[in-house]
Amino acid sequence: MxxxxxxxxxxxxxxxxxxxxxxxxxxxxxxxxxxxxxxxxxxxxxxxxxxxxxxxxxxxxxxxxxxxxxxxxxxxxKAVQDAPMPNVPQETVDMPYAGLVPADSNWGDPLGTGEELPVDIKFKGENRFVCKVVGDSCYPYLKQGDIAIFEVDPGPSVGTIILAERLGDRACTVKLLEWDAEAGRSRLKPLNEAYEPPSSSPGWQATAKLIGLEFKHEGVKMTAIEPGGFRSRQLAWRGFDI
Structure with missing residues (x-):
């Protein structure tokens, strides 16, 4: 049964x-x-x-x-050291905390919220901010409870995971930026294939790229960093048991 x-x-x-x-x-x-x-x-x-x-x-x-x-x-x-990125955070730095992602509306200025969150010192850098992931729209690359570190970049490379803001109500979403050869322009692709692509109206503006991640594996806090911006294949292993 x-x-x-x-x-x-x-x-x-x-x-x-x-x-x-x-x-x-x-x-x-x-x-x-x-x-x-x-x-x-x-x-x-x-x-x-x-x-x-x-x-x-x-x-x-x-x-x-x-x-x-x-x-x-x-x-x-299973040993934690078998994880692809077994970096255990030691020292921390306070970084601007922008809030939860995705957000329905009123995203605002991620660098000007006045709130901060401690993250591993390796993420320290100019124009970087922190968000907390909620829901499963980014699964398996980003999971609920993850701490995502973004770097402001209005022109991120195609193929990277980005934060985009909707024109008008300033809602934000985390998606894969891919190239639409037929349309001759870039478009947003859901990380979780169970979700539909966001509506193209009234339009979206790329604001930042994902460069870091703090997460827990078997109760141990781990980190991953890619200064140039993460591509989905670099985090695909999170869909498997390690």
Whole structure:
């Protein structure tokens, strides 16, 4: 029965987290009651697709991997040093904090918010600011809770991950800047393929490129930096268990 199989997978992925996630912790992270999660894991109720996606995101995996019994559950004993970028932050520097990304409206001046956030000192540089990632629109390259470091650049290179601001209401989005050969111009491509491209009206303006990332792997804070601007392939490994 599908509900029993997916329930077992949810439980196994949850138990494989280090430190181990309780039912209550996982349920709280996706906004449901513990009793409801317990029903999913026991196979008494089959979770809807929207909930499954949220569970997969909370467990640092993908929906296909969560559903596929042929994909092994990650082991707790995997060494953190096997991660592609095992840089553990030591010294910090305060950097302008622009807020959450993506943002629906009123993005404002990211360098002039008056707020600051400490990040690894390696990210220190001119015209750089910090954002916190929310939601799954950038998955798997950026995940909820990640600290993203951007550098102001109104003309970033095609192929890089950028922050763009919508004309008019100043909403902001994080997308891949790609070249549209047919139209003869650049366009914004969603990082998460489950999302539709943003509307071209009233238009978007590139404001910054992604140059740094702070995230947690198995409870350890890690960093990644690319001064020229990250390309999606450089972060594609985050879609796999490492």
């Amino acid at each position: 599908l509900s029993m199989a997916i329930g077992d997978r949810i439980r196994d992925f949850r138990m494989a987290k280090e430190p181990k996630l309780t039912q209550e912790q996982l349920a709280e992270s996706i906004g449901i009651k513990r009793s409801r999660l317990a029903q999913y894991e026991a196979g008494r109720t089959e979770p809807p697709l929207t909930i499954l996606k949220m569970i997969a995101l909370a467990l640092d995996t993908t929906l296909p991997e969560l559903e596929d019994e042929g994909v092994p559950v990650p082991r707790k004993t």
